[in-house]
Amino acid sequence: VRTDRNWEDDAKRSASPMDRTVQHGADVLVVDDDPVALKLLAKLLQDEGHRVMLARDGKEALAITLKKRPQVVISDWFMPKLDGIELTRTLRRTSWGKRIYLLLLTGNDREDRLLTAFDAGVDDYVAKPFKPKLLMARLRAGVRMVKLQEQVELDQEIQRKNSVQMTRMNRQLKEAANTDFLTGLPNRRHAMAHMDRAWKHALATGTTLSVLMIDIDKFKSVNDTYGHDVGDVVLKETARVIKGAVRRNDMAARMGGEEFLVIAPGADLDEARMVGERIRMRVESSHIKFGDFDRNVTISVGVATMDPSIGDIDHLIRLADEAVYVSKSSGRNQVSA
Ligand code: GH3
Numbered sequence: 229v230r231t232d233r234n235w236e237d238d239a240k241r242s243a244s245p246m247d248r249t250v251q252h253g254a255d256v257l258v259v260d261d262d263p264v265a266l267k268l269l270a271k272l273l274q275d276e277g278h279r280v281m282l283a284r285d286g287k288e289a290l291a292i293t294l295k296k297r298p299q300v301v302i303s304d305w306f307m308p309k310l311d312g313i314e315l316t317r318t319l320r321r322t323s324w325g326k327r328i329y330l331l332l333l334t335g336n337d338r339e340d341r342l343l344t345a346f347d348a349g350v351d352d353y354v355a356k357p358f359k360p361k362l363l364m365a366r367l368r369a370g371v372r373m374v375k376l377q378e379q380v381e382l383d384q385e386i387q388r389k390n391s392v393q394m395t396r397m398n399r400q401l402k403e404a405a406n407t408d409f410l411t412g413l414p415n416r417r418h419a420m421a422h423m424d425r426a427w428k429h430a431l432a433t434g435t436t437l438s439v440l441m442i443d444i445d446k447f448k449s450v451n452d453t454y455g456h457d458v459g460d461v462v463l464k465e466t467a468r469v470i471k472g473a474v475r476r477n478d479m480a481a482r483m484g485g486e487e488f489l490v491i492a493p494g495a496d497l498d499e500a501r502m503v504g505e506r507i508r509m510r511v512e513s514s515h516i517k518f519g520d521f522d523r524n525v526t527i528s529v530g531v532a533t534m535d536p537s538i539g540d541i542d543h544l545i546r547l548a549d550e551a552v553y554v555s556k557s558s559g560r561n562q563v564s565a
């Protein structure tokens with residue numbers, strides 16, 4: 229597609245595409261072995277506002293077309309090396325040449341000759357010696373077609389780019405909506421959607437599923453003593469440690485505040501307890517240093533595992549919450565089920 233800086237401005241200024249086409253001119257290649265004819269045509273075209281390229285035979289015309297990509301070719305029929313018909317046939321086999329508006333000048337308007345020309349792929353012809361006004365009028369009709377086609381392609385290209393951009397934006401929005409801003413972990417919303425899938429999968433396959441609720445101990449005092457910014461750093465660091473301590477198939481999410489949830493598909497109660505114990509130890513042994521804060525934190529963990537007496541996801545999570553409470557009330561920094 230030819231890119232024209234002024235295209236859009238012109239489009240706004242002019243009332244219709246037809247006006248734009250007429251005002252605008254085109255890139256036109258003229259091919260004729262007669263230098264006098266060539267000169268005359270060049271002058272006519274320039275006066276109409278077209279940008280003109282010249283070639284003296286079909287071979288030269290072919291080379292110029294593939295390099296400079298004119299929108300219109302006006303070609304003589306009889307020329308040395310490659311005549312107008314052969315030029316047309318050759319051009320129509322190239323990708324750019326297929327698009328060109330091809331106008332043939334011919335001294336011979338016998339019907340069978342003209343049919344040959346149209347079969348070869350010309351769009352229109354003008355008899356030689358041509359009448360300048362008629363030639364220019366037919367050229368305008370050709371240029372109009374070319375520009376309408378270009379406008380369609382331009383619109384398609386814009387639409388394609390817009391839809392690519394929309395897809396990218398949708399993906400980014402979805403990801404942002406599923407991610408906790410502070411820690412980068414999946415957020416509650418994402419965790420619950422994941423939980424739903426994991427729950428159904430466990431039911432369908434007859435496998436089990438465990439959840440681990442995690443709550444940082446005495447976190448309020450971190451905020452109160454060191455400030456909210458330090459609290460945030462402790463949250464981020466703890467999130468990182470938790471994520472690093474779970475298995476590949478487990479999901480660690482931030483449920484809000486200083487609470488995290490680990491979803492462990494396939495884990496029975498013993499395995500889930502082990503995962504909880506591993507996370508608890510890793511957090512306890514992670515020394516966090518930021519500003520005045522220079523120590524570890526601990527977590528209380530509650531584990532719950534799917535069984536036939538547990539009716540739904542909320543029930544399972546409630547049991548894990550209650551187990552956290554047990555850990556808290558029996559001294560914190562421990563795992564309960
Ligand atoms: P417990 O051991 O019983 O869990 O005590 P706790 O202090 O951790 O419990 P509590 O629920 O009273 O305190 C949680 C605190 O977490 C309160 C709130 O200010 C803080 N908090 C929640 N979200 C954020 C956050 O995004 N950033 C920071 N810095 N603090 C947060």
Ligand code: MG
Pocket residue numbers: 260261262304305306307
């Ligand atoms: Mg000739």
Ligand code: MG
Pocket residue numbers: 443444485486487
């Ligand atoms: Mg809490």
Ligand code: MG
Pocket residue numbers: 443444445446447448486
């Ligand atoms: Mg807490």
